[in-house]
Amino acid sequence: MKKILSIVLFSALGGALTLGAYKLFVEKPQVVFEQSSLEKPTTVQANYTNAMLGAAENTDFTVAAEKTLNSVVHVKNTMLQTVKDPYAEFFYGQGNGTRQFSQVGTGSGVIISSDGYIVTNNHVINKATDISVILNNKKEYKAKIIGTDPTNDIALIKVDAKDLPYVTFGDSDHIKVGEWVLAVGNPYNLTSTVTAGIVSAKGRDLDGNGSVDSFIQTDAAVNPGNSGGALVNARGELIGINTAISSMTGSFVGYSFAVPSNIAKKVIEDLMEYGNVQKAILGVVGGELDGKIAENLDLKNTEGFYISDVSENTGAAKAGLKAKDIIIQLDDVKISTFSDLTGFLRTKRPNDKVQVTYLRNGEQNSVQVTLTKNEISKVSTLGLELKNLEKPELKKLKIENGVKVSDILNKELISYGVKKGYVIIEINDKKVFSVDDVNDMISAKSSNEVLRIVMLNLNGELERYIFR
Numbered sequence: 001m002k003k004i005l006s007i008v009l010f011s012a013l014g015g016a017l018t019l020g021a022y023k024l025f026v027e028k029p030q031v032v033f034e035q036s037s038l039e040k041p042t043t044v045q046a047n048y049t050n051a052m053l054g055a056a057e058n059t060d061f062t063v064a065a066e067k068t069l070n071s072v073v074h075v076k077n078t079m080l081q082t083v084k085d086p087y088a089e090f091f092y093g094q095g096n097g098t099r100q101f102s103q104v105g106t107g108s109g110v111i112i113s114s115d116g117y118i119v120t121n122n123h124v125i126n127k128a129t130d131i132s133v134i135l136n137n138k139k140e141y142k143a144k145i146i147g148t149d150p151t152n153d154i155a156l157i158k159v160d161a162k163d164l165p166y167v168t169f170g171d172s173d174h175i176k177v178g179e180w181v182l183a184v185g186n187p188y189n190l191t192s193t194v195t196a197g198i199v200s201a202k203g204r205d206l207d208g209n210g211s212v213d214s215f216i217q218t219d220a221a222v223n224p225g226n227s228g229g230a231l232v233n234a235r236g237e238l239i240g241i242n243t244a245i246s247s248m249t250g251s252f253v254g255y256s257f258a259v260p261s262n263i264a265k266k267v268i269e270d271l272m273e274y275g276n277v278q279k280a281i282l283g284v285v286g287g288e289l290d291g292k293i294a295e296n297l298d299l300k301n302t303e304g305f306y307i308s309d310v311s312e313n314t315g316a317a318k319a320g321l322k323a324k325d326i327i328i329q330l331d332d333v334k335i336s337t338f339s340d341l342t343g344f345l346r347t348k349r350p351n352d353k354v355q356v357t358y359l360r361n362g363e364q365n366s367v368q369v370t371l372t373k374n375e376i377s378k379v380s381t382l383g384l385e386l387k388n389l390e391k392p393e394l395k396k397l398k399i400e401n402g403v404k405v406s407d408i409l410n411k412e413l414i415s416y417g418v419k420k421g422y423v424i425i426e427i428n429d430k431k432v433f434s435v436d437d438v439n440d441m442i443s444a445k446s447s448n449e450v451l452r453i454v455m456l457n458l459n460g461e462l463e464r465y466i467f468r
Contacts, residue, residue: 059180059234065194067236070136070165072229074186075109075120075143075157077128078102108185108229109133109157110238111166112268116141116159119268120228121243121259122148125155126444133159136192147271150444152259152346153243154267167230170237172216172260173333173344175199181218182232183242183256187225195221197256203339204257214343215257216240222256231258240264262347270349278349279436280371282356283314284321288338301359303336304328315370321358328364329357345371376406377435381442382451382467383410386424386435397423399456401433418465419458426454 080102107124111117118133125131131143141159148155175181179199186192197220204215218231222242231240240258270277286308287293294302305327310317327335330344331354348354350373357366375388385407394400402423408414424432427441428451445451451467 061180061182061194061196061234064182064232064234064236065184068167068182068184068230068232069192069194071111071167072136072184072186072192073109073111073118074134075107075118075124075228076132076134077105077107077125078130078132079105079127080129106188106225107227108187108225108242110228110230110241111164112169112238113166114162114164116161116164117146117268117272118143118157118159119241119264120155120157121241122150122153122155122444124228125157126150131157133157134186135164136186138191147275149267149271149277150440151277152263152267154241154259154264156268156271167232167236167238169261169265170233170235170239172239172262173347175202175216175233175239177201180234181220181239182234183218183220183222183226183229183258184232185222185226185229185242187223187229197221200255203337203343205337205339214260214263214339214346215243216260218256218258219254220256226256231261237261238264260343260347263343266347266349276433277436277440279374280345280348280350280352281311281314281374282321282341282345282354282369283311283316283372284327285309285311288336288341289326299326300362301326301328304359305335305338305341307358314372316356319356319367319369321356321367321369322360324360326359327356328359329355331355374434374436377439378407378409379435379438379442380409382438382453383408383413384418385409386438388434389423397456397460399423399425401425401431402456403432403435403438405455416465417457417463418455421458422463423456424453425456425462428452 105124107120109118109120112119125145131145132140133143134140141161143157143159146156146158177199181197181199183195183197184192197218199216200219201217204217216231216239222245226242229242230238231242233239239261241264242256242258244257245255267277284307286306289299289302289304289306291302293306297306307321307323307325307327309323310321327341329335330341333340333344335341348371350371352371353368354371355366356369357364376385378385384405386403387406389402389404394402402425405418405420405422405424408418408420424438426432427438430441432438442451453465453467455463455465457463
């Protein structure tokens with residue numbers, strides 16, 4: 001027992017001597033310096049991750065979230081599908097093989113007025129026979145469709161309610177790449193959810209041809225069910241309607257895309273005032289510049305819209321724009337790509353005036369152009385060139401609506417009997433009033449859907465054609 005006690009005492013004494021020696025000879029005394037705010041700070045290599053976290057921590061998203069959460073709704077559409085079973089008809093007789101079933105689709109929507117107007121994506125409510133809207137507080141309303149725009153994938157619906165919380169529109173033309181944004185949606189009827197990210201790019205063309213797209217690209221997480229939800233800035237202003245994601249799996253993998261609020265706002269105002277979307281054109285034909293095209297054309301500029309032709313009797317022609325001019329700005333919006341040009345024009349109406357800044361022979365010029373209505377369109381899908389009809393022409397033909405076939409681009413159609421002067425009256429049981437209607441109907445068509453077109457021939461008789 002004494003031997004054990006001696007070992008313990010010697011161990012304790014040895015530890016104490018070791019600790020004392022460390023304190024005395026090895027450890028440096030701790031000194032706290034109070035740095036004056038006037039002293040030059042020490043420069044250190046920045047840590048990217050910490051810098052980003054610091055930026056996020058300094059940005060307050062709570063105000064924007066509070067302004068938006070209760071203004072985003074869950075949209076549920078029910079679509080009745082009719083299916084024919086040829087075997088049932090064979091065994092049970094004609095008419096007994098028809099079956100109907102309901103298909104339910106969901107998405108999000110954004111309340112834009114206290115009296116119940118809601119904007120969402122056209123693909124969220126397309127072909128719906130019944131639409132329900134569920135608010136963030138779980139109240140449910142039936143909704144009716146006010147109007148749709150398949151080209152921009154925007155739809156306006158309305159519920160019968162009052163004093164609803166709503167989001168105010170921001171100016172999407174002036175958002176900046178790198179700016180913080182929130183994506184707010186109501187997927188799966190879980191109540192509104194918020195994700196944060198930055199603006200990754202502007203004027204994105206998803207199809208690669210610049211024909212219809214001018215999206216805002218963000219890295220805010222958006223998943224199926226968020227379509228039609230709100231993209232807002234740090235002030236809680238609506239700057240976009242979330243529409244699509246870039247994914248090989250069907251789930252979010254890093255990029256999402258929104259229709260700019262300026263386009264959505266203009267579409268909504270047109271639907272409310274006119275019942276359809278008013279579309280304006282400059283009257284120029286051409287394409288966007290890049291390094292290779294600029295080299296082939298012997299140009300110094302690698303950005304902008306290069307004019308190859310100017311259409312007669314349009315605003316561009318009357319203002320003096322010519323082939324080989326390069327448009328670099330419309331009003332105060334920089335034009336670098338074709339999507340920039342189309343995106344800007346989608347916020348305008350016929351007879352609006354815009355300031356066009358362009359380059360001619362290396363010199364910068366500016367001119368005011370009055371936008372005009374699109375009166376003629378080459379529809380490659382149909383192989384036809386179409387022209388709008390004026391009221392006197394419609395009256396002469398004894399019809400209320402239609403567009404004239406002014407040229408046949410696909411000569412095979414001639415063998416099927418289609419001739420210049422034919423008038424397209426209907427497409428898939430919907431009346432056609434303008435060449436823009438034709439373009440909208442074609443863009444809304446699914447890949448396996450056929451186009452059933454009714455035409456008025458030169459003898460005043462109706463003929464029916466099927467385009468696949």
